[in-house]
Amino acid sequence: MLMRTDPFRELDRLTQQLFTPTGTWSRPAAMPLDAYRTGDQYVICFDLPGVDPQAIDVDVERNMLTVKAERRPSPEAEGVRMELSERPLGVFSRQVMLSDTLDPDGIRADYDAGVLTLRIPVAEKAKPRKIAVNSSDDRKQIQA
Numbered sequence: 001m002l003m004r005t006d007p008f009r010e011l012d013r014l015t016q017q018l019f020t021p022t023g024t025w026s027r028p029a030a031m032p033l034d035a036y037r038t039g040d041q042y043v044i045c046f047d048l049p050g051v052d053p054q055a056i057d058v059d060v061e062r063n064m065l066t067v068k069a070e071r072r073p074s075p076e077a078e079g080v081r082m083e084l085s086e087r088p089l090g091v092f093s094r095q096v097m098l099s100d101t102l103d104p105d106g107i108r109a110d111y112d113a114g115v116l117t118l119r120i121p122v123a124e125k126a127k128p129r130k131i132a133v134n135s136s137d138d139r140k141q142i143q144a
Contacts, residue, residue: 030092030093030094031046031047031048031067031069031092031093031094032046032047033045033046033047033094033096035096040121040122040127041119041120041121041122042102042119042120042122043117043118043119043120044065044096044117044118044120045115045116045117045118046067046069046094046115046116046117046118047114047115048069048071048092048111048114048115048116049114050071050087050114051069051070051071051092051114052072053111055069055070055071055072056068056069056111056116057069058107058109058116058118060098060104060107063097063098063099063100063102063104064095064096064097064098065095065096065097065098065104065107065118066093066094066095067093067094067095067096067116067118068091068092068093069091069092069093069116070090070091070092071087071088071089071090071092072089073089098120100123100126101122101123101125101126102120102121102122102123102126103120103121103122103123103124104120106120106121107119107120
């Protein structure tokens with residue numbers, strides 16, 4: 001059997017493993033996210049493939065949103081000699097500062113296909129509204 005090897009690819013893989021350690025509770029690894037506004041809500045999507053939904057923790061304190069998750073080795077991997085391991089394990093964490101224009105009490109979280117999606121409604125006070133303009137046609141005449 002012939003195998004093609006690329007020494008530079010192997011060097012990249014080894015360097016990534018050395019300089020991108022798995023996360024621990026004292027030093028969690030970052031998780032990628034996308035954020036956008038649609039209508040009257042902000043949507044933030046976090047990539048968390050292979051994470052058990054029970055291992056995801058979402059907290060809001062004041063205006064700081066914190067998402068923590070932990071990916072553990074699969075039960076099948078225990079007691080076996082690993083030949084290749086490229087999927088990161090450990091703790092992942094991300095903090096996002098929410099503006100005052102958002103309503104943290106209305107946050108909704110959904111987890112589907114390895115993506116945690118948070119929907120944060122815009123606060124009523126921040127929504128655009130019309131301001132009525134009053135006019136007074138009653139002008140007093142000055143008599144000389």
